[in-house]
Amino acid sequence: MAKGITVKPIIIQWAIQNSGKSMSLISQKFSKIDEWASTESELSVNELNKLSKELRVPFGYFFLKKPPVEDIELLKYRTIDNEEHETPSRELIDTIKHMEARQSFMRENLVEDGFLPLNFVGSATTNEEAEELATAILTELGLTSDWNQKNPDTFNTLRQAASNAGILVMQNGVVGNNNYRPLDVAEFRAFVLIDEYAPLIFLNARDSVKAKIFSLCHELVHIWLGVNELYNDPQGENQVFLNEQLEKFCNETAAEMLLPGNVLREIYDVEMNAYENIKSISKGFSVSDLVACIRLRQQKLISKKIFDEVYPTLLEEMRKNLSAKEEMEKSSGGNYYYTQGSRLDKNFVHSVSRKAREGKILYTEAYELLGAKGKTYDKLIEFVEGR
Known part of the structure; x- marks a missing residue:
């Protein structure tokens, strides 16, 4: 009988923990999982293949003596409530690695063909005014200040402009082509991989179109700031503070790209209540209700009291719409x-x-x-x- 492969219990424990699955659920498919997780065991290639697939861990990891350190060179990923997850899912990790491979290919390709680095990557700082940077980004992309006003195809307009400027824009709602591994919008909405030749923005396709538009603007600001260096601050001093300030600046600039403050003040209708204004603005400028609500508060067109009353309602509506979108996508096969x-x-x-x-x-x-x-x-x- 062929000898099995010796696997350390600490590797099995790590794989289970990072899978996000419960021990009881795994034990339904692997009767010896408790033994493997507590004692050094010999597993057959067939058993390891099945375990690798079930826990979504690369096969080679089971040969290690201690758990791998998956050091993902990524700045930060954003969530619906801007919460940070200490342990990213396998779906997110695998998606990042996949995008890194694509970016690496594109960079090598551009360097080989004699292209120069993109001069706008890392060209800005948070010391600039959000309005000025928003204008600079739109200008570089060849877009006018009213580019998204009453534009039924805002997302593709922005995506094509970014692509024309040399920025890779990818999106997906699952890992690769695996429909059984959906990407969770509650975990992340978008991320950016900074590179002077081939900056890459990835969008969670399970998000709403308007949310993806804002995420794309947000990550464009990251590229202009070259935030990869900021988040990898070797000293680590005031990093949390800097991250919070950076995200606030990125959000303000992204909102300015979509809904300029001076335009907002002109179109705000004092005859309508806040909810009606938000719905009208959201429809006319291809921004989410949440962005419109926040912008009205930033421009002091609505009070904090009204904001606190309206925002939770809009947030709940958004979550229901996302759920409805997911159900519709499940029922339609698509092309x-x-x-x-x-x-x-x-x-x-x-x-x-x-x-x-x-x-x-x-x-x-x-x-x-x-x-x-x-x-x-x-x-x-x-x-x-x-x-």
Whole structure:
């Protein structure tokens, strides 16, 4: 009988803890899990494969003598209530790693082709006025100050402008193509990977369209600030304070990009109550009700008392809308190529396709980068480049 692979119990314990699954649930599929988690055991390759799949842990981790330190070079990720999660889910970790691989490919590709670094990455500081930075970002993207006013396609307008400027914009609601591994909006809405050649913004596609628009603006501000350096402050002094101040500045600048204060003061209708004003502004400027409410308070157009009364109602409405959106997506199969194409940055797809045709990368690598292979890969390329 073939000898099994010796696995340390501390590795099993770590894998279980990071899976987010209860011991009782796991034991229903693995009768020996208690033994493996308490005593050094020999597991067959088949057992490890099944355990790896169930706990969503890379197979190679089971050969380690102590738990790995998954040091993800990521600044910070935001949640609906701006809460920070000490232990990120496997879904988030795997998504970040996947995006890092795509960014690495794109950076190498751009350097090889002789492109220069993007001069706007890290070009701004929090000492600037939010209004001035908002204008600078929109100008760089080729957008006017009223770019989103009564624009039914605000998200794609902004995404295309960012892509044209050299920023990779990806989105997904699951890990890769695995519909059984959804990304939780309550855990994160977006993240940004800073790079002077290929900055990358990832959006949680399970979020609402208006929320994604704001997240995209928010992460664009991160790119202009080059926040990767700030969050990796080697001294760590006042880091929490700096993070809070940074996020506040990013939120103010993002809101200014979408809903300039001077415009807001002009369109506010004193004949309507706060709730009606918020709904009208939200519809006319492609911003969420929450953003409109916050902006009205920032501009002192509504009192703190009214804000405290209205905001919880809007927050509850948003959560119900997100739940309804998820249910609708579950019931509709959708078009594979449209869905997969919407997840990818068009410039990224073009670069992968070109490098594969030129023989600079193997097609197996191209398949891995785009999450499609064979004829499906060919049709995806055709769909995206013809979109």
